[in-house]
Amino acid sequence: MSVSIDVTGLRRERVAVVPSPLAELGMALHALSxxxxxxxxxxxxxxxxAGLDPHLADRMCEADFLWRTTFSDLFLPAAGIPGGSTLPGATLAEDLDLLDKLTDEQFVAAALEFTCALSYDAxxxxTLSDPRLRARALELAASRGPHQVRFARRLLEDPPGVRAWLRQFAQDCDEAFFAEAWSRLRHQLAADARHKTDLFRRKGLAGALASVSPSVTLDESAGRIVVDKLADGHTATADGGLLLVPTALGRPHLMVLHRYGWQPVLHYPAGSPEPAVPPSVEQLALRMTALSHPVRMRICRHLARSAYTTGELAQVHGMTAPEISRHLGVLKKAGLLTTRRRGRYVLHQLDVTVVARLGSDFLEGILR
Structure with missing residues (x-):
């Protein structure tokens, strides 16, 4: 499984490595959530x-699915500007101005990505003009609770009002905590961007991509970038460009914006990885066996990002609810899932702290 970017005919001047304040704010919100x-x-x-104003903390919950569940493309609005050549802003205010240039249709589609109701790379x-899609989006939002339903309804009924809300929210986050963080991080990100740009000039696109991640490769004969991910997707630079956007807060996430009609973006972690600790060998074997099934691996991709109901997972994977339930049962028995009830819905989520330890747990197990 992989996400590929067709770069046939991509001109050198159309490749840019640029930090984005808005994208980094999105990653900050994700790390907090x-x-x-x-x-x-x-x-x-x-x-x-601990230092957040309670009112701002409450507002974070209103739309946390924009950065908790997926990492909405709204945090990379430069990619949605027609022409495929717009760069992220140098300041948060400039990035927010680019967000205002998206059409209502683009804004709503990107904000509703969490519902799984819309096609992504086709x-x-x-949604604004299709009653069936509107109803389906609201139905899927309902499984996430009243905050999401209210936000989705406001989004469908008043996109300009939600734009204003999001801009004000970003500005308030900037004042509360992000401006201080950005003043530290922007120098690291600028240095990483200069390094990647220098590699690109000296060693070409393959050299720059090799320094982004071992999971990103350039198949020069096929004219495409291949990103090894537990997802399938395809996009193309066509007559536009390619953006590489570093993040200091994003590890371990390596994201590929491959939304249809948008400029492709690789949003990659700059800096160095962090370490990790172990259970019994029996429990370790149970966990690794549970994760070895390809269907359960794909289910885990969703459950690592947010909590989902059995019905939502069935829709996304094209399976029946009983089939999904059986796979969830295996994962839960291995101690890899947490569950909670919200009204009539039961939400399942991957315990990422347990999964994150599996590599070191395995070494501990075979060396013990």
Missing amino acids: EPGHHPGLQGWATTVT PGPD
Whole structure:
């Protein structure tokens, strides 16, 4: 499984490595919402969370699926500007101005990505004008709770109002904690961007991509970039360009924006990885066996990002609810899932702290 980017005919001047303040704010929000994904940032996340104004903390919950569940393309609005040559802004205000240039249809489609109701890397109907899609989006939002339903309804009924809300929210986050973080991180990101740009000039696209991640390769004969991920997707630079956007807060996430009609973006972690610790050999074997099934691996890709109901997973994977339930049962028996009830829905989520330890657990097990 992989996400590929067709770069046939891509001109050198159309490749850019540029930090994005808005994308980094999105990663900051993600790290605050899912600290288990980022053990190296837990001290920072704890400090920021403790100092948050309660009103701002409540507003974070209103639309946390934009950065917790997926990492919405709204945080990379430069990619959606027609022409495929727009770069992220140098400041948060400039990035937010680019967000305002997206059409209502683009804005709503990107914001509703969490519902799994819309096609992503292929053209599809417009949610704002399709009553069936609107109803389906609201139905899927309902499984996430009242905050998501209210936000999705506001989004469908008043896109300009939600744009204004999001801009003000970003500005308030900037004042509360992000401006201080960005003042530290922007120098690291600028240095990484210069390094990748220099590699690109000296060693070409293959050299620059090799320094992004071992999971990113350039198949020069086929004219495509291949990103090894537990997902299938395809996009092309066509007459546009390719953006590489570094993040200091994003490890271990390596994201590929491959939305239909948008400029492709590789959003990659700069800096160095962090370490990890183990259970009994029997429990380790149970966990690794549970994760070895390809269907369960794909299910885990979703459950690592957010909590999902059995019905949602069945829709995404084209399977029946009983089939999904059987796979969830295996994962739960291995101690890899957490579950919670919200009204009539049962939400399942991957315990990322347990999964993150599997590699070191395995070494501990065979060397013990």
